[in-house]
Amino acid sequence: MTVRERFREAVEEKVRKALEGMGCDACFEVETPSSGVADIAVPCFPLAKVLRKAPQAIAAELCGMIECDGPVCEVKDVNGYLNFFIDQDVLVRETLQEIVSAKEDYGRHPSKGVKVNVEHTSINPTGPIHVGRARNPIIGDTLSRCLRRCGYEVEAEYYVNDVGKQVVLLTWGVRNLPESDVDGSDRAKNDHRLVPYYRRANQMMEEDENVRAEISSMLQRFETGDQEVIDQVREVTEMMLDGLRETLDSIDVRLDRYTWESQYIADGSARKVVESLKQSPYCGDNDGSAYLELKDFGIHGKNTRFTFTRSDGTTLYTTRDLAYHLDKFRRADRAVDVLGEDQKLGSQQLTAALEILGSEKKPEAMFYSFVSLPEGKMSTRRGTVVYLDDLIDEAVERAYEEVKSRRDDLSEEEMRGIARVIGVGAVRYNIVRVQPEKKMVFRWEDAMNFDGNSAPFLQYSHARACSILRKAGEFTRTADETLLTDEYERRLVSALSLFPEVIRDCGENKRIHMLPSYAHELASAFNQFYAVVPVLNSGDLRDARLTLVDCARVVLKETLDTLGIVAPEGM
Template sequence: MSLDPLKPFRDEVESATKAAFQAMGADVRFEIEVPATGVADFAVPCFPLAKALRKAPPAIAEEAASKLPRMEMASKAWAERGYLNFKVDEKKLSRSTLTEIMKEKENYGKGAHRKEKVLLEHTSVNPTGPIHVGRARNPIIGDTLARCMRACGYDVTTEYYVNDVGKQVVILTWGLDHLSPSDVDIVDDSEKADHRLVAYYRKANEMMENDKEVEKQVGHMLRRFEDGDEEVIEKVRKTAKLMLDGIIESLDTINVAIDQFTWESTFIKDGSAHRVVEELKRSEHCKEDKGACYLELEPFGVHGRDTKFFFTRADGTTLYTTRDMAYHLNKFERADRLINILGEDQKLGQTQLAIALKLLGKERAPEVLFYSFVSLPEGRMSTRKGVVVHLDDLIEEAEARALEEVKKRRTDLSEEKMRDIARAIGRGAVRYNIVRVQPEKPLVFKWEDALNFEGNSAPFVQYAHARACSILRKAGEFGRDLDPEVLTNEYEVKLIKALARYPSVISEAGDKARIHVLPAYAHEVAAAFNQFYTYVPVLKGEENRDARLALVDATRLVLANALTTLGLSAPEEM
């Protein structure tokens, strides 16, 4: 477990502030903030205390400042505009921060192991076609959250729920059984199955809509599937597996790896979906509509057209919602905590699911992180398909654009080396640009943001890491027996304070599922490092050379840790 260099300072601020308020005759709750301006390192806003203390916030802050006990970790405390402000002892912070980073290296910022088992479901797109840009946020958010939670010490397993039961995948299976390549119009020249087989689905779906016999055959397959027919289930699963392999290949390009896959058909084969149906039928809230069973949810606060939550069709077959309930009952047995990453269009469904699970006797419900979908500006990106932009297209164009930028900047590299760098930049740009925006906020993916070498982007952070590596290569060996307290220059101190915040940022990202704070932090460190090496002579100056090189090395380690946790590569050369 890595120690948080800022914790002793924060703990002292909390203890001293509490003592000051108690000396004023008030035992009140208060918040400690980290001001963005940098004027103070910690601040206690006194505005929320005005009613309890019956004083104006500036007066509260002034009196509290006068009653603070002697502090060893803070160099200064003062009241200003209703805030009680604190400055840390910068020499002590420099020593504790650099010592901890150099000791822990790649483990810096990581929390102690927790016994709690977390099952995090993400991606789970239907295996009937490639992932499109609109849904690309799901795997990137899910994978980044899993990385942040693991860094916090959680035991996290990521899972993909494979929909191999739905009508779409059955239609595709029928198409593969009955159509030859000459029967379909394959417009995608990709060799990947998830692109190539879409043409079979389109043709089969068209035939089903226009031919009663085809519709009958597909319906018969669906019925056999629902009845647990092993032959049909295996045939459909084989089709889903073909598509899934292509999807997994796409995920691999953005460094998303999934620990395990659970197949929806499992809950038909093992009878658990039908057990859910039988149990829900016994509920007083179960009703029927032309043979189809549903739960009436109006008593639970659901209103309008959404009060009927169907869990069987008129013919008695189960629905996706039914199997999803069986799946969650299964997940409850395997983990202490469930997290689902879902699009904002699933909010009603998750409310209905939570109510149904309660009726099944479960007081638990999955935690859900909802995200808004990704869109592209009109006409800003060409695609072979013309209608839908797939994740594969986005990655391909990102790498091509990154290669153009690399060629402008590095004429001294081989073509292979330039392509390696472009691959790291392009793929990193896609992940970073998607995760830097809070999940619930809409995101318009713009190339000028994603590949901006000077802005809040992956290339900017990756370049800072590469610059740190370059400085260390040029410096060669340097003394490690140094005194971090000599680093008193304003740019040195600003960078050290940024490095000291990494454990608390990781905690916020993983414990509170606020993953967007991590790219913001990485950009802050990269910007502080740029100022440092611009204004402070590291290689040319002899004064404090070893300590400054140690600061460069510490920055390299923190940037590498942040990039890795974001799922990005940390290139040593750009």
């Protein structure tokens, strides 16, 4: 248990006892004031009715009955509130001791023995990732990292859509069009290189009846399980995925597993889902096409019909998705789906269908809104898409110029290395910074922000801490609270002590945008400390201050790591 947790429990216990002393066993709230007037406060207004006294009088009376000890060092009554203060000496000593002994495991919660599958990215393999979709891998990867730190065993997974007209069309194009027939692409990466084939195939299908016939026969063979066509599609999809993986690697998004949609056709599980759903009382038939009536499952309006087979009996995307979710539930205790907001209805229907199938587990969806451009939606047709690869390159390039302008002592290679880490960090940070359900407008200057609330701000604090430690050489670690009494030292320790509960909030409540917010608060506390408190030339206080700097370095590093951002030792 952390000092803060013990503090909170002690406060609750003291207030409970004091209330008992007044002959009252009413419930009360404990809150953290935003303005910093107390570490924890208990508002006495709700007690006024029960005790039939003015809140101010209750607060005063309770205050007189409470004795401070342990982590609770002071209690005051102010305007009907009971304000409690944590003992700074205890906080400093115990927080630093914990970080010094746990090191990079500080804030890592013990294993829960629960497996969580996080499905994210799952972008259709028909083109490169554009910034409109980039929230998905970054949110998914950050959530995976938070959950791991919360003690869950996480498997991050990409569901590869290798079924359907789009991929068949792409496959046809790649297999039948000579290179000379298609436009060139800006990049040699497979995902960019194949797009012109897809575009041309689309065009030809619209213009040429024979092509249309060829493709529709290919599609038919695919859906009846023709292994040759399935393999061809798989091969082309692999090529495309190759390019997507390269992009994901470049921003440190780690996937543990790729699952292919065609698998659920091949192994018959989608078929089983169909058979099983047909037994359900909610099943109906419309010209041979089977559907579920979901009005009893909290789905309103005209959207209550959920179709799961075509009239020729073949399965639909959603049917395969059901088989996929049943599979995920066999492999994990929980399944989280990171989805675009356009999937909301589909996800609701999926959950209802899973319930009908008798699944006891439900997928936990996490939705994000789309990224648009100042001039409106991104559109491939209008050529207004911004590719993630371009954003990364641009951010890295800008970071390079920045590094170059302030460091003339580094080699070209070192500058390039730092620039990459900063550019990529800035991109990731600026995407997770905002709540997923809020819509984002993509602006180059925001996406590559290097000041204030940005990844480079955090990285810079970390680099500064490293720089001090590098110059310090060997020192003896000490968590002697009597040596760390400066206001800025104490504020920094306070920020450090929050890390474990921030991690818990991010993981347990899937509120990952709280992590950037905390990271900024921490880095800011460090920068303030750095500006006013000398470390290397601080005489008797040197070891204690170096210990604090090292602890700050550890927590900054781990915070950045949880955000999937590299913490450079110099920049």
